[in-house]
Amino acid sequence: MDQKTMDSIKTDLVTYSGETGDMHAYLAMPKDGEKLPGVVVVHENKGLNTHFEDMARRVAADGFLALAPDALSSQGGTPKDQDQAIALIGKLNKQETVKNYLAAVKYLKTHPRSTGKVGVIGFCWGGGIANEVAVNSADLSAAVPYYGPQPASEEVPKIKVPLLLHYASLDERINKGIAAFEAALKSAGVDYRLYMYEGANHAFNNDTNPERYNKEAARLAWQRTISFLKEKLKA
Secondary structure (H helix, E strand, O other): OOHHHHHOEEEEEEEEEEOOEEEEEEEEEEOOOOOEEEEEEEOOOOOOOHHHHHHHHHHHHOOOEEEEEOOOHHHOOOOOOHHHHHHHHHOOOHHHHHHHHHHHHHHHHOOOOEEEEEEEEEEOHHHHHHHHHHHHOOOOOEEEEEOOOOOOHHHHHHOOOOEEEEEEOOOHHHHOOHHHHHHHHHHHOOOEEEEEEOOOOOOOOOOOOOOOOOHHHHHHHHHHHHHHHHHHHOO
C-alpha cells in the first residue's frame, strides 16, 4: 500500500462487548466523513497480527469500514509467538468465538460511520468462522470465506446472505468438504459463487507467508472480493 493511500486511512484500537467479555479489535476507515458499509475481517489461526491489521487497511482503502477483532482477546490478546497463538486458537470454544464475531457484526452495523450493511471476510480458520457467522447472523449482508472449513450441511439452510467462496486446488484437507457444502447450498437455494484457484495452496492470500503466497491467485481473488462486497453492500 503506497503512502498516499496510507495517509487517507484512519486507524484505531477499539473495544466492544462480546460473549466472552471485552473484545479488542483494529478498526480502519477512510478519513473522509461519509457513511460506509462495514466489513468484519477474521484472521487466520495465528491471531490478529500485523498482516491482518494490513488486511483491514486494504479493506478500508477500497471504501469500507473495516474491523479486525482479536479472537484471543479473552486470553490477553494474540501473543507474538506464532506457535503459542496457534495453540491458543485451538483451545477456543467455537460457539463462544462465533458469538464474539456476531457481536462484531452488530458493532459495525450500529457504528456512526456505518450505513448499516455489514459483510464478513475470513481466511483459513477465519474462513470457517465467516461461514459460521453467515449461518448465525441476522445482521449480515454478505460473506467471503477464503479456504475455510465448511459448516455442517444441516446448518446451511440457515444462510440467508450471498456467499463468495474462494478455494485453492492444492488444499486437499479443506477441499474434501466442498462437494457436500455445494450440494447443501444448491438444495437450500443459497446465492453463492465458488472459485477454485488452480495451482494455489491453502493460505495463498497471505503475502507474509512466502511458502504459500500465490500473487496471481491473491490478486484475482481480491478483485473478486471487493467487486462482490461493493455489489452486495453498496447497492
